[in-house]
Amino acid sequence: KTGVRNEFLELxxxxxxxxxxxxxxxxxxxxxxLEHPSRVATIDRYLEAHSWMDDDxxxxxxxxxxxxxx
Numbered sequence: 001k002t003g004v005r006n007e008f009l010e011l012x013x014x015x016x017x018x019x020x021x022x023x024x025x026x027x028x029x030x031x032x033x034l035e036h037p038s039r040v041a042t043i044d045r046y047l048e049a050h051s052w053m054d055d056d057x058x059x060x061x062x063x064x065x066x067x068x069x070x
Contacts, residue, residue, distance in 0.1 A: 005036045016046045028061055032069030
């Protein structure tokens with residue numbers, strides 16, 4: 001289980017760096033469902049690197065950070 005979660009974290013982390021907003025959204029969605037101890041830190045780094053994002057994007061990232069995505 002842990003190995004699979006680590007691989008998902010790696011995948012989602014790479015997608016967060018993609019230029020396409022849909023890839024970033026998909027990564028945040030996946031992270032929002034992923035039970036991994038590094039989820040919060042990964043999303044925090046994303047938020048810091050994308051301080052320019054609009055409110056809806058930021059709200060979704062924060063929802064993913066708390067594990068509150070549908």
